[in-house]
Amino acid sequence: MPSFGGVFVAVIIGTVLSMILKRVTTDETMKKKIRDHDAFKAKQIEEMKAIQFNQKLNQIKNLNIKCPTCGSNDVDRISTGKKLAYVATVGILAPAFKKVRSQFQCRECRYKW
Numbered sequence: 001m002p003s004f005g006g007v008f009v010a011v012i013i014g015t016v017l018s019m020i021l022k023r024v025t026t027d028e029t030m031k032k033k034i035r036d037h038d039a040f041k042a043k044q045i046e047e048m049k050a051i052q053f054n055q056k057l058n059q060i061k062n063l064n065i066k067c068p069t070c071g072s073n074d075v076d077r078i079s080t081g082k083k084l085a086y087v088a089t090v091g092i093l094a095p096a097f098k099k100v101r102s103q104f105q106c107r108e109c110r111y112k113w
Contacts, residue, residue: 067106067113074107 065075102112 065104067109067111069111070106070109072106072108075104076107078102078105078112 064073066073067075105112
């Protein structure tokens, strides 16, 4: 016949084990919630970037920038990244080329200014 102390220890061990199991389950649930929240935040950031891009695009279109050569409104802004890539490709002579000094390029006649 088990003693009262042995039963008490078994109950304590069972309680501790169930608490540990709950804690592990809770930790996994929290990790999943954190992953879901991170994915949600990343999606929000991407949506904000898309909105900002569209706003900048609309600003450029609303400026009514026209090509001085052909008069077209279909112009692109030459990005800093494109300029840097061009400098890296051409090298020290890059500032002499119009692409590095220009801000816009016409999509129709390809004129840069």
